[in-house]
Amino acid sequence: MDQIIYANTWDFLQAAYQNKDTAALRRFYPEQGALWIGLAPSYEIEDPVTLENWLRELSGAPCCQVEKLRLKTIPHGDTAVMQGEVHMQCSQASCLRRLSGCWQKEGEGWKLGLFSLAPPAFSACRRATEWQRMENIRKIENLLEACDAGLALASWDETLRFEYASSSLCRMLGWTQEEFARLCGSFQQLPWAGEEDVFRRVRSQLEEEGEYSCEFPLRCRDGSELWVLSRGRREGEQVSCVFMDVTESRNALTQLQVEHARNEIALEMSNDVVMEYNYRSDRAVFRIYRAGMPPKMSEIQSFSSQLQAVLDRYVAPQDHELFHSYVFVSRKDCAFDFRAIGENGAFVWCHVTLRTVFDRSGRLVSIVGRIHDVSDKKQLENEANLDALTKLYNRSYMRQQVKKALEEQQGGALLLMDVDCFKQINDTRGHRTGDRVLVGIAQLLRQFFRQQDYLCRLGGDEFMVFLRGVSRPEVVRERCQQLLDAVEEETRPEGRFRVTLSIGAAMVNSDCNTPEQLYQRADEALYLVKRKSKNAVEIWNGSDSPI
Secondary structure (H helix, E strand, C coil), rough: CCCCEECCCCHHHHHHHHHCHHHHHHHHHHCCCCEEECCCCCEEEECCHHHHHHHHCCCCCCCCCCEEEEEEEEEECEEEEEEEEEEEEEEEEEEEEEEEEEEEEEECEEEEEEEEEEECCCCCCHHHHHHHHHHHHHHHHHHCCCCEEEEEEEEECCCCCCEECCCHHHHHHCHHHHHHHCCCHHHHHHHHCCCCCCHHHHHHHHHHCCCCEEEEEEECCCCCCCEEEEEEEEEECCEEEEEECHHHHHHHHHHHHHHHHHHHHHHCCCEEEEEEEECCEEEEEEEEECCCEEEEEEEECCCCHHHHHHHHHHHHHHHHHHHHHHHHHHHCCCEEEEEEECCCCCEEEEEEEEEEEEECCCCCEEEEEEECCCHHHHHHHHHEEEEECCCCHHHHHHHHHHHHHHHHCEEEEEEEEECCCHHHHHHCCCHHHHHHHHHHHHHHHHHHCCCEEEEEEEEEEEEEEEEEECCCCHHHHHHHHHHHHHHHHCCHHHHHHCCCEEEEEEEECCCCCCCCHHHHHHHHHHHHHHHHCCCEEEEEEECCCCC
């Protein structure tokens, strides 16, 4: 920006007038490059014709005229202070505006560091005082316009007569200011919508406390209902009232209350547990519902440090990791099944739904969850997924689980096995004896393999096992041999005949990583066992021949 250089204070004032530069007195900062080459000693300027126009633009009362401008500069070492006054006169009284400035010396000249013009100070001028009051009201109106609110001034009398109503208040009700003044002259005459005692409550609060606050519905011009929150304060013989439109939040609150009541009724008819964990306070609250009984509430402070103790008491050990990962790691909405420890120590299947709550800045605030007993549902699912005789997985469910395990890319081995000469057992000993043999083998499979492994009866005398995460063939061979020995030793109904198994296995690798490929390789390995010797194990590891 070009520098504007003035030889003295008088040149500056003249330039401000001639260029209509009212900002020169309002905002005059060093970065504007204005330099003062020397300071005028002192000036008293009486020139209302020259200065009146641009001085009146600086928030002076419209009833006043400029009388004089007095400026005085006081040098003091490397700094200088300017003091000044603008005298304005009207028919009733006078007002005074103060100017102040500060300079710092730079080389041979002076640079303006601060310049301010104070608001007018009126003395006993009713017109000027009223003008200033309306100026303040207009400023408040501008603020209220941005937040769907209206302003009204009422006289402290029997009806709280309105002296002023803002355009925003009239617009909220669908009226013009002229219609509002004609149809609604007082607080008592507001178009109430079924709340006749509001006026009495407002007057009572004003008399006792000097201010009021209440919510009530009003009837708009088009017949619709508008809920407002009104607050006011009494100051002498006048009451200032603010009206805020809260219809949307009121409707949302009503809907929320209805939903809450509906949920409470549903929960009271169920056997659920509702939990809320607050991350900031590290506090967890549990509400336990039992059908036909009032809910019980328990609270745990410092929940993060006590989570493990809670899991040890109420959750099966194999499901602890689920809660740790979802509550303290993932921080996302989720739902999963887990085994809870019942009152008699038995496991009860439950389904938990967790919802995360974030604040406006995206920080996690709390987790809300609902725990529901799904034992009956799980039992039906298990019955559909389990073999009726052995209670191992059936063929279709086993395939789903193997496919899911392979997608996790953790490796593994698939075992196919059948009972040697099982038809002979059925023919000579009967089908009941054959069933007892199959049940006994299923029990041994549960003992020899881990809980995370999948066990299946394919049908007839054929079984399938998928070992999760196993990558060494020698480990698979050793475990299978131990199983063969146990079957021969323990499955002897009445001790009169020998039962043996044949096992074919396939290891998961880059060339064999689908359920179909694993089954084909394991079946080929099993065929080799049957052809050679039976009561043995063969493992296919992706090469041209078993190992």
